[in-house]
Amino acid sequence: MGTLTGKQVADAGLDGWTFLLGALHTRIRTPDFAAGLALVAAVGAEAERVDHHPDLDLRYTHVDVRLWSHDVGGVTGRDLRLARTISALVADAGLSPSYAGLSRLELALDSPEHATVLPFWRAVLAAERPAGPGAADDEVRDPAGALPTVWFQSCGRDEPRQRWHPDVWVDPAEVRPRMEAALAAGGTLVSDAEAPNFWVLADPDGNRVCLCTWQQRD
Numbered sequence: 001m002g003t004l005t006g007k008q009v010a011d012a013g014l015d016g017w018t019f020l021l022g023a024l025h026t027r028i029r030t031p032d033f034a035a036g037l038a039l040v041a042a043v044g045a046e047a048e049r050v051d052h053h054p055d056l057d058l059r060y061t062h063v064d065v066r067l068w069s070h071d072v073g074g075v076t077g078r079d080l081r082l083a084r085t086i087s088a089l090v091a092d093a094g095l096s097p098s099y100a101g102l103s104r105l106e107l108a109l110d111s112p113e114h115a116t117v118l119p120f121w122r123a124v125l126a127a128e129r130p131a132g133p134g135a136a137d138d139e140v141r142d143p144a145g146a147l148p149t150v151w152f153q154s155c156g157r158d159e160p161r162q163r164w165h166p167d168v169w170v171d172p173a174e175v176r177p178r179m180e181a182a183l184a185a186g187g188t189l190v191s192d193a194e195a196p197n198f199w200v201l202a203d204p205d206g207n208r209v210c211l212c213t214w215q216q217r218d
Contacts, residue, residue, distance in 0.1 A: 003074030006214025012080050016087065016097030018171035019214045020104045021149075023068035024075055024083050026097040028090050029061060035093065036063045042089045052078050054086070055145065064102070073130070099171045105148045106167040108210075114138050114152030121150055165208045172196060172213045179211060 127140035139151035
């Protein structure tokens, strides 16, 4: 079973869902905890029925859903089908899915030789290298999915050099408002040369961050 690209996911027309870091995401805002718990129970029952299980994060005001096919390391047709089913369950509860405000965080370590430092970070984070088809050899992941992935970007050894920067993954529609807010808060746009793949911003002290999307990554 092949995985779908970001464009294929976007073309599927899933209202309220977005494609971030190889998975489908949505947030369902709920009036109270009981409503969120009831929704989780309904989604759980359907997941058991089709034997395909999303990651669910239940909070007092919302439920976050993450869908991907673990066996192939990406989004497939069965994820699209389950996303549509979940959207129907959400509608039945009088609620709606939305990607507004959703983001996923990765941490990038700029390193002249990632193979030398990767084992240290894998050990200190109790992380593991990704497994499965097409798995990257330059990152480590929390097996429980609670911590951000750390990936290693090649760089030179000249000092001073940047060591760490966050990659914030958002839906393409979220880029402009976030960038405008960041610039209004004193930030600067360092580069848009790779847009709409990613934009590089810096805070007033020069610390950098990338706003990333699925676009032009297929």
